[in-house]
Amino acid sequence: MTLVFFLFGFLLSSITSHDSARDFCVADLKGAQTTVGYPCKLPKDVTVEDFLFSNFKAGTLNQFNFSFTSATVDNFPALNGLGFSLAKAEIEEGATIPMHSHADATEIVIAGSGPAKYTTGFITSDNVVYMKTLSEGDIFVIPKGLLHFGINSGKGKASGLTIFSSEKPSIQVLDLALFGNNLDSAIVEKTTFLDAAQVKKLKTLFKGSG
Numbered sequence: 001m002t003l004v005f006f007l008f009g010f011l012l013s014s015i016t017s018h019d020s021a022r023d024f025c026v027a028d029l030k031g032a033q034t035t036v037g038y039p040c041k042l043p044k045d046v047t048v049e050d051f052l053f054s055n056f057k058a059g060t061l062n063q064f065n066f067s068f069t070s071a072t073v074d075n076f077p078a079l080n081g082l083g084f085s086l087a088k089a090e091i092e093e094g095a096t097i098p099m100h101s102h103a104d105a106t107e108i109v110i111a112g113s114g115p116a117k118y119t120t121g122f123i124t125s126d127n128v129v130y131m132k133t134l135s136e137g138d139i140f141v142i143p144k145g146l147l148h149f150g151i152n153s154g155k156g157k158a159s160g161l162t163i164f165s166s167e168k169p170s171i172q173v174l175d176l177a178l179f180g181n182n183l184d185s186a187i188v189e190k191t192t193f194l195d196a197a198q199v200k201k202l203k204t205l206f207k208g209s210g
Helices: 002-021 174-179 185-192 196-205
Strands: 066-071 085-091 096-101 107-111 118-123 129-134 139-142 147-152 158-164
Touching (some): 085 096, 085 147, 096 174, 107 118, 118 139, 174 185, 174 196, 185 196
Antiparallel strands (some): 096 147, 107 139, 107 158, 118 147
């Protein structure tokens, strides 16, 4: 019994000392990324700037007429190993964030200020839709891996903050996946039930081929 307590105490002290010895793991972006993230910078190479992300504000409008500024481990190395990242979106009046998914991250949407309304929702694996128009200060959760979207459903510009449960969330945009590739158009027509003219138009829009 004494031996059991000794081993337990040794293991506990080892774990505690390991945790206390590493307060953070700031990413060494020059190192090779693995499935568990970037290697840690040596403590002597870490500066206060690693813990600061500047200019977290609206960026350039994209083809969908909204801007999206993300703070992930790739541009905010202090997030390495912490399991979350952030993004800020500003959506012009009438614009839509197209259907997309994050296979590896739950998403939390926090509605921003302003008169515009932001409508968001997701579709479950059994095709049930959960959709809500948010007001300033509302928080909406989108479970990991599910298709979801956003719409500026009011007057003026809509804005919001998004938090992901991954320091580098993946994203797959449905329109780009369907029409921004080199899959033969005949197969796209068969699998989407769209006619040839529609597929050609969408492939041109999303720079696909085939």
